[in-house]
Amino acid sequence: MNLAVAAQIISFLAALVLLCAFGMLVQRRMYGLIHLFAWQGLFLSISTAVVGFVAGKHHLYISSLLTLSLKVFLLPYILHVLIQRLKIQKEVETVVNVPMTMLIGIALVIFSYHLTAPVREISTLVTRSVLAIALATVMIGLLMMITRRHAVTQIIGFLAMENGLFFAATSATYGMPLVVELGVALDVLIAAFIFGIFFFHIHTTFDSLDVEQMARLKEGD
Amino acid sequence: MMLLILLGVPLFASVVLAFVGDRRYAPEINILGSVLNFAAGLGLAFQVYLQGPSLAGGKFFFVDAFNVYLAVLTSFVSMTTAVFSRRYMRREREHGRVGHLGMRFYHAMFQVFIFAMLLCLLTNNVGVLWIAMELATLSTVLLVSLYRTPTAIEAAWKYFILCGVGIAQALFGTVLLYFAAEKVLGEGGDALLWTNLSLVSDKLEPTVLSLAFVFLMVGYGTKVGLVPLHNWLPDAHSEGPTPISAVLSGLLLNVALYALVRCKVLVDGSTGTHHAGDIMMGFGLLSILVAAFSLLRQKDIKRMFSYSSIEHMGIATFAFGLGGPIATFGGLLHMLVHSLAKSSIFFTVGHASQMHRTQEMDRIRGLIKGNPLVGWGLMFGVMAIAGMPPFGVFTSEFLILTATIKDAPLLTPFLLLGLGVAFAALYRKVQPMVAGEVPSYQKPMTVANLPVLLHMALVLLIGVYMPHFLNQWFHTAVELLK
Numbered sequence: 001m002n003l004a005v006a007a008q009i010i011s012f013l014a015a016l017v018l019l020c021a022f023g024m025l026v027q028r029r030m031y032g033l034i035h036l037f038a039w040q041g042l043f044l045s046i047s048t049a050v051v052g053f054v055a056g057k058h059h060l061y062i063s064s065l066l067t068l069s070l071k072v073f074l075l076p077y078i079l080h081v082l083i084q085r086l087k088i089q090k091e092v093e094t095v096v097n098v099p100m101t102m103l104i105g106i107a108l109v110i111f112s113y114h115l116t117a118p119v120r121e122i123s124t125l126v127t128r129s130v131l132a133i134a135l136a137t138v139m140i141g142l143l144m145m146i147t148r149r150h151a152v153t154q155i156i157g158f159l160a161m162e163n164g165l166f167f168a169a170t171s172a173t174y175g176m177p178l179v180v181e182l183g184v185a186l187d188v189l190i191a192a193f194i195f196g197i198f199f200f201h202i203h204t205t206f207d208s209l210d211v212e213q214m215a216r217l218k219e220g221d
Numbered sequence: 222m223m224l225l226i227l228l229g230v231p232l233f234a235s236v237v238l239a240f241v242g243d244r245r246y247a248p249e250i251n252i253l254g255s256v257l258n259f260a261a262g263l264g265l266a267f268q269v270y271l272q273g274p275s276l277a278g279g280k281f282f283f284v285d286a287f288n289v290y291l292a293v294l295t296s297f298v299s300m301t302t303a304v305f306s307r308r309y310m311r312r313e314r315e316h317g318r319v320g321h322l323g324m325r326f327y328h329a330m331f332q333v334f335i336f337a338m339l340l341c342l343l344t345n346n347v348g349v350l351w352i353a354m355e356l357a358t359l360s361t362v363l364l365v366s367l368y369r370t371p372t373a374i375e376a377a378w379k380y381f382i383l384c385g386v387g388i389a390q391a392l393f394g395t396v397l398l399y400f401a402a403e404k405v406l407g408e409g410g411d412a413l414l415w416t417n418l419s420l421v422s423d424k425l426e427p428t429v430l431s432l433a434f435v436f437l438m439v440g441y442g443t444k445v446g447l448v449p450l451h452n453w454l455p456d457a458h459s460e461g462p463t464p465i466s467a468v469l470s471g472l473l474l475n476v477a478l479y480a481l482v483r484c485k486v487l488v489d490g491s492t493g494t495h496h497a498g499d500i501m502m503g504f505g506l507l508s509i510l511v512a513a514f515s516l517l518r519q520k521d522i523k524r525m526f527s528y529s530s531i532e533h534m535g536i537a538t539f540a541f542g543l544g545g546p547i548a549t550f551g552g553l554l555h556m557l558v559h560s561l562a563k564s565s566i567f568f569t570v571g572h573a574s575q576m577h578r579t580q581e582m583d584r585i586r587g588l589i590k591g592n593p594l595v596g597w598g599l600m601f602g603v604m605a606i607a608g609m610p611p612f613g614v615f616t617s618e619f620l621i622l623t624a625t626i627k628d629a630p631l632l633t634p635f636l637l638l639g640l641g642v643a644f645a646a647l648y649r650k651v652q653p654m655v656a657g658e659v660p661s662y663q664k665p666m667t668v669a670n671l672p673v674l675l676h677m678a679l680v681l682l683i684g685v686y687m688p689h690f691l692n693q694w695f696h697t698a699v700e701l702l703k
Binding site for chain 1: 346349352359369375378379381382385403404460
């Protein structure tokens with residue numbers, strides 16, 4: 001595989017990752033969201049493997065497998081189980097003002113390209129153009145956490161952000177040192193268990209996973 | 222070697238405590254682990270004092286004048302907190318606020334938290350620094366919600382989400398840092414080692430590093446609790462168990478600031494300008510002012526002192542941003558004395574709120590008559606934290622103020638205003654609580670004397686006499702952070 005082809009494949013996968021991010025921004029059903037998240041993880045994993053192949057960095061294969069097992073299978077599975085246990089599979093969340101959210105998302109993509117322009121100029125890697133998309137994915141994840149009111153959706157936004165970060169790590173630099181990547185994966189895994197526990201706590205305490213109800217802690221006058 | 226013992230002890234203790242669970246002697250094991258840990262910390266300090274900075278574990282860990290005192294401070298405060306938490310948590314258990322499982326979890330996670338902070342301080346790898354910081358967050362999230370009340374769960378969720386998002390920005394910053402470093406140092410783990418990075422920081426690409434610093438500032442700044450990224454802090458501090466408030470406020474904020482300052486040194490070396498410092502000064506000053514005025518409005522005692530923590534972290538951040546030998550010296554000293562004074566205040570606050578079974582300041586009265594140690598402890602703690610001489614906080618704030626008058630005279634009035642308002646607010650709120658008659662609902666109780674006395678004695682000692690070794694470390698650290 002020569003570099004030009006590889007660069008195109010990676011760009012294509014990057015576009016798909018970004019598409020998934022936009023899809024999540026407007027998806028109203030819980031299962032749909034989880035599936036989109038799993039797809040995003042899959043594209044990420046393939047793209048990591050391609051980068052590893054082109055650059056001859058074998059430790060990226062490990063990262064790729066790690067992404068595949070963690071973000072395509074394990075986390076979506078945990079979320080599925082949680083949704084079934086908590087009986088919220090039928091829940092459809094109202095998304096506030098879809099067109100407006102999309103427009104903000106587009107603005108964020110442009111902003112990301114603008115922000116990473118100096119980095120792209122000095123980079124010599126085949127993957128340099130992906131950095132902007134990675135940053136955009138992070139920002140869209142953030143936007144999703146802000147606009148959604150459901151605890152599960154917020155967590156998926158959080159995990160999508162983590163995907164974006166991982167994408168940045170593989171695209172901007174051909175992967176961080178392995179010890180760092182393993183540590184990050186471990187942290188994500190611990191976070192997954194913690195939010196799992198949290199869902200139960202919130203559900204039993206507030207009788208719903210709507211975070212709008214959590215507004216007791218305010219500054220008193 | 223000492224370094225590995227220091228890291229190994231809390232990890233081992235957490236495993237043991239996870240098995241011991243809610244048995245009667247669990248708090249004692251917790252104390253024993255922390256005492257051993259502090260002994261290892263002292264050993265490490267002694268080693269550094271005699272031999273200077275050193276690397277360990279194949280360059281993976283390192284210790285120099287900047288992180289050694291924070292590591293000793295972390296092990297010391299965790300030890301006194303373990304002593305304090307023995308009686309405190311036992312009483313919470315009797316009051317039924319925490320159950321069987323909760324206690325097991327509390328002890329195990331307390332040690333994991335100490336481990337994460339020490340790893341943060343001692344690792345040489347900037348990537349591992351990030352991982353340890355995230356681990357420190359994750360280990361305390363469920364401790365904040367330990368009481369399972371609706372407000373506690375809300376506070377913990379806020380803490381989890383806001384710090385998770387914040388720290389994610391710091392990871393992006395770290396990726397950018399690695400991107401710049403890789404060009405100079407080559408690929409692989411060595412390119413993220415701080416000791417390597419600081420040697421070549423003038424060769425790192427300035428545009429990339431200034432972009433990276435924005436992300437690092439937002440990320441670690443969230444954990445430091447700088448305004449406007451501070452929303453999680455008062456909630457997490459006020460809703461969690463008091464020992465956790467003490468270590469969050471006294472230690473975790475310091476560790477986050479440590480990470481930020483380490484990154485700033487690299488960015489300054491690369492850009493050769495003062496932009497990073499300016500950003501830090503801005504955040505710092507804003508934190509001081511907003512926190513000082515928020516102090517006035519508080520009703521909950523722990524909430525009030527968490528705002529005071531924001532103010533003091535603002536002062537330290539401002540000092541490091543200002544730079545220069547005097548301000549940096551003041552910043553380092555401020556981190557030390559604030560940590561000691563604030564955790565001591567939280568100990569007395571914990572006792573006071575248990576005596577009255579409430580955290581509302583309006584209902585806490587007559588502390589000096591009810592229990593002299595708690596009353597005077599709180600009074601002197603507040604005087605120390607408000608910057609009255611002869612306590613150590615006065616020394617550090619005086620140094621920072623002097624440096625401000627010299628280097629940034631226009632900012633002096635704002636700094637003074639913040640300090641003045643904070644002093645007035647704290648004094649006005651605390652004075653009625655400690656003075657006056659004992660209310661009927663106050664319950665007398667035996668309290669842990671040692672932690673409060675020890676902390677206050679140290680703050681006083683540092684105020685009137687700076688030990689030689691500390692002075693030497695601070696001077697070396699000032700050189701390092703130039």
